[in-house]
Structures are given as C-alpha cells and as structure tokens.
Amino acid sequence: MLPTAVEKSFCTTRQAAVLLGVSVGTVQLWVESGLLQAWKTAGGHRRVLRDSIESLLHNKPAAPMLNKATAVSGPGPRRLRVLVVEDDASLLRLYETRLGRWGIPTELTLMNNAISALLHMGRNVG
Numbered sequence: 001m002l003p004t005a006v007e008k009s010f011c012t013t014r015q016a017a018v019l020l021g022v023s024v025g026t027v028q029l030w031v032e033s034g035l036l037q038a039w040k041t042a043g044g045h046r047r048v049l050r051d052s053i054e055s056l057l058h059n060k061p062a063a064p065m066l067n068k069a070t071a072v073s074g075p076g077p078r079r080l081r082v083l084v085v086e087d088d089a090s091l092l093r094l095y096e097t098r099l100g101r102w103g104i105p106t107e108l109t110l111m112n113n114a115i116s117a118l119l120h121m122g123r124n125v126g
C-alpha cells in the first residue's frame with residue numbers, strides 16, 4: 001500500500017503569504033485584525049487555518065477602485081461617509097473588508113494617495 005499525503009489544516013504565515021500573494025507582515029496584520037483565523041504555538045509562531053485562507057481567496061472583495069467612491073449598500077437615507085487613504089493595496093483591501101462588515105449604512109471611498117483624497121474631499125464637501 002502506498003503512503004497517502006495528509007493535507008494539513010493549517011500553515012505558517014510565510015506559507016499563507018505565498019498562497020495569498022501578500023507579504024508575511026500583511027498576513028500578520030490580517031491575523032491580528034481577525035480577517036484570518038490563526039493561533040500561536042508555544043514558541044510564539046502563528047499558524048493560520050487553511051479554511052480561513054480559502055475563504056479569503058474565494059470571497060475576497062473586489063479590487064479597490066482607486067480614485068472612485070465605492071458605496072457599501074445599506075438601508076435608509078443617512079449614511080456614514082468614510083474616506084480611507086492608503087498607498088498599500090493589501091491594506092486598502094483589508095480596510096474595505098473590515099469596514100464593509102460594520103453593518104451600518106456606509107459610503108466608503110478608497111484612495112491610494114493624499115492628493116487624490118484632497119481633491120475628492122474638495123469636490124464632495126457638504
């Protein structure tokens with residue numbers, strides 16, 4: 001009988017980073033924010049659940065539309081307006097995901113630089 005390979009249900013942060021196409025630091029931030037499920041070993045190393053990685057890969061939010069508003073749908077006429085300015089695309093994706101889970105009517109705008117954000121704010125005062 002040939003030995004069969006056993007698929008681990010977890011991986012290291014480096015392995016998770018490769019699977020997700022982001023840096024190890026980004027994986028660590030996502031673990032700390034709760035976007036990825038993980039635990040720490042007795043030696044202090046993180047182990048990320050593969051199901052959590054698969055869920056993020058298959059349900060990840062659309063790539064941020066830089067310099068355009070992304071409205072998060074919600075009931076009612078009053079909406080909280082949030083502007084996020086970040087030059088790291090991975091962090092923008094994290095903010096979009098986390099803020100989208102607030103469960104309150106939100107108009108979320110993502111910008112990748114301060115100049116675009118200032119111009120956007122000038123056009124949308126009021």
